[in-house]
Amino acid sequence: MVQAKTWILTKHFDGFPKDSNFKLKVEDLPEPKNGEVLLEAVFLSVDPYMRPFSRLSMKEGDVMIGGQVAKVIQSKNPAFPVGSHVVGNCGWRTHTVCDGTGLIPIMPDWPKDVSLSLALGIMGMPGLTALYGIEEVLGLKKGETILVNAAAGAVGSVVGQIAKIKGCKVVGSAGSDAKVAFIKELGFDEAFNYKTVGSLEEALKKASPEGYDCFFENVGGPFFTAAVQQMKTFGRIAVCGGIATYNDATPQTGPYPHLIMILKELKMEGFMQSRWNHKNEESLKRMMGWLKEGKLQSREHITKGFENMPAAFMGILRGENIGKAVIAV
Numbered sequence: 001m002v003q004a005k006t007w008i009l010t011k012h013f014d015g016f017p018k019d020s021n022f023k024l025k026v027e028d029l030p031e032p033k034n035g036e037v038l039l040e041a042v043f044l045s046v047d048p049y050m051r052p053f054s055r056l057s058m059k060e061g062d063v064m065i066g067g068q069v070a071k072v073i074q075s076k077n078p079a080f081p082v083g084s085h086v087v088g089n090c091g092w093r094t095h096t097v098c099d100g101t102g103l104i105p106i107m108p109d110w111p112k113d114v115s116l117s118l119a120l121g122i123m124g125m126p127g128l129t130a131l132y133g134i135e136e137v138l139g140l141k142k143g144e145t146i147l148v149n150a151a152a153g154a155v156g157s158v159v160g161q162i163a164k165i166k167g168c169k170v171v172g173s174a175g176s177d178a179k180v181a182f183i184k185e186l187g188f189d190e191a192f193n194y195k196t197v198g199s200l201e202e203a204l205k206k207a208s209p210e211g212y213d214c215f216f217e218n219v220g221g222p223f224f225t226a227a228v229q230q231m232k233t234f235g236r237i238a239v240c241g242g243i244a245t246y247n248d249a250t251p252q253t254g255p256y257p258h259l260i261m262i263l264k265e266l267k268m269e270g271f272m273q274s275r276w277n278h279k280n281e282e283s284l285k286r287m288m289g290w291l292k293e294g295k296l297q298s299r300e301h302i303t304k305g306f307e308n309m310p311a312a313f314m315g316i317l318r319g320e321n322i323g324k325a326v327i328a329v
Helices: 050-055 116-120 125-138 156-165 177-185 200-207 221-229 258-263 275-292 306-317
Strands: 002-009 022-029 037-046 069-073 086-087 096-099 145-148 169-176 190-193 212-217 231-239 267-270 300-304 324-329
Touching: 002 096, 022 145, 037 086, 037 116, 037 300, 069 116, 086 156, 116 300, 116 324, 125 212, 125 231, 125 275, 145 156, 145 267, 156 169, 156 177, 169 177, 169 200, 177 190, 177 306, 190 200, 200 221, 212 221, 221 231, 221 258, 258 275, 300 306, 306 324
Parallel strands: 145 169, 145 212, 169 190, 212 231, 231 267, 300 324
Antiparallel strands: 002 022, 037 069, 037 096, 037 324, 069 086
């Protein structure tokens, strides 16, 4: 019998999460039945979306939500042989027994010199979010200018690199000088620290005096309001995150640039990567090609130890990570 360690939500977050919101539990797992597999976590994902989704879809006592790369260590399901690796939304668990529903096998030709942790980052949900946001939502065209906030994060850093592959001017905003240096290394044309500029509006104008064709929005709050003012007529906005609002006890209210959006005839669309899951196989092959060619780079913020899941989660909400945050079990 295998014992699984799990992190559960003891109390819904009131503002910023605290250690007391989480509890580590140990449970005995049953042997897999016909059609089931036993998984052992290798890498676990740490993502900002866990904050709002915990409020929307969890009750106190539930295992914290999240994705992981896991190894199949017992199998009574021929689709998942022992020793193979999968990506699954198994939550904050070291071991899981399941019937295989929702598990995604790691691509069979995964290069041996590429860490499997990238299946949670640039070669997983964050990378696909960046790709589909650019291609399916924004329809970014060669020669256009795109603005990316949270640009040093798991999604934003990939957005900027793909935009450069497509021949665009990329402006990025991040929350520290180290993060600004990182995105400049990735090839961003302009970058600034939104926490230290005297005026966000002036920083946006200086980075692209002619304005922005597209805006990849990960933050919300005052940044969104300022950025909309700088959009070109018929500009497009892809919204996939709002980290500035995730820790609010009550929803933010305030100025919303309705008139600007009307006068400039802007298009704004919220989205999640899962809408285009049917394209994932082809998309991941294309992105792996870019990675192997050196056109895409990945930085990971790796924390060792399953016991450090809550600390890593709170750290990402404070902006401590550069690139994709991952737990190595």
